[in-house]
Amino acid sequence: NAGVMQNPRHLVRRRGQEARLRCSPMKGHSHVYWYRQLPEEGLKFMVYLQKENIIDESGMPKERFSAEFPKEGPSILRIQQVVRGDSAAYFCASSPQSNEQFFGPGTRLTVL
Amino acid sequence: AQSVAQPEDQVNVAEGNPLTVKCTYSVSGNPYLFWYVQYPNRGLQFLLKYITGDNLVKGSYGFEAEFNKSQTSFHLKKPSALVSDSALYFCAVRSEAGTALIFGKGTTLSVSS
Numbered sequence: 416n417a418g419v420m421q422n423p424r425h426l427v428r429r430r431g432q433e434a435r436l437r438c439s440p441m442k443g444h445s446h447v448y449w450y451r452q453l454p455e456e457g458l459k460f461m462v463y464l465q466k467e468n469i470i471d472e473s474g475m476p477k478e479r480f481s482a483e484f485p486k487e488g489p490s491i492l493r494i495q496q497v498v499r500g501d502s503a504a505y506f507c508a509s510s511p512q513s514n515e516q517f518f519g520p521g522t523r524l525t526v527l
Numbered sequence: 528a529q530s531v532a533q534p535e536d537q538v539n540v541a542e543g544n545p546l547t548v549k550c551t552y553s554v555s556g557n558p559y560l561f562w563y564v565q566y567p568n569r570g571l572q573f574l575l576k577y578i579t580g581d582n583l584v585k586g587s588y589g590f591e592a593e594f595n596k597s598q599t600s601f602h603l604k605k606p607s608a609l610v611s612d613s614a615l616y617f618c619a620v621r622s623e624a625g626t627a628l629i630f631g632k633g634t635t636l637s638v639s640s
Contacts, residue, residue, distance in 0.1 A: 419570075448627065457531075457617060458571075460627035471626055506570060508628075514578075516628060518563070518571040 417442070419509050419519035420489075427525045434494040434501070436522045440509030447490045448516060449482060452504040464490060497526045529554045531620050533631035540608045541639050548603040548634045550618030554625075560601040561619040561628065562592055571617065577601060588612070608638045 420439040428434050440447050445466055450458040460474040464484035475482070479497075484490040494501055504523050508516035530553045540546045552558055559578055563571040575586025582594045592603045601618060615635050619628040 457630035457632045463626045520570040
């Protein structure tokens with residue numbers, strides 16, 4: 416029973432490039448959450464998705480960031496035109512329903 | 528607004544001694560409370576949760592936490608610390624009607640041998 420999978424684990428991008436972060440939830444889980452962890456800080460909620468629907472995106476920056484969770488395949492967090500301030504660890508979590516969340520290992524994004 | 532406070536950036540204890548990592552919260556309505564642990568360059572691992580019922584919750588690796596409604600606290604405890612318990616601990620809360628977890632800034636636990 417595999418846990419939440421995220422890839423890549425490490426991603427390096429130059430300013431202005433696009434970053435795509437992927438998250439495969441645990442089997443049977445239809446709820447996906449994305450969080451961002453900046454250095455020396457706790458995790459901050461970004462977006463909550465169910466299959467094909469964005470339920471709550473109150474934590475997403477208004478520009479350059481988008482997320483999807485298609486009917487088939489992993490959830491994708493997309494950051495366009497990355498800037499140095501986007502450097503962080505991005506964690507995905509999944510749950511079978513809106514309760515306990517299980518976290519993936521994270522993707523560490525470095526913007527040069 | 529919902530919030531979580533972990534007043535200590537770091538807690539140092541000797542192996543074999545009891546440990547407490549503090550957490551207080553603010554949320555509308557009934558709180559759902561969680562503790563997670565993070566090891567270096569790893570994701571968060573679930574330790575325990577309080578939803579309803581007994582105020583003393585037992586979790587993984589011998590950890591427990593006590594929900595105190597009047598003090599709006601959910602402190603993490605362990606009777607006898609191990610060196611392998613050294614890690615970063617996060618308290619989190621969400622409201623009964625909410626979805627996103629609100630995390631504290633984390634407390635680094637250091638257990639010395």
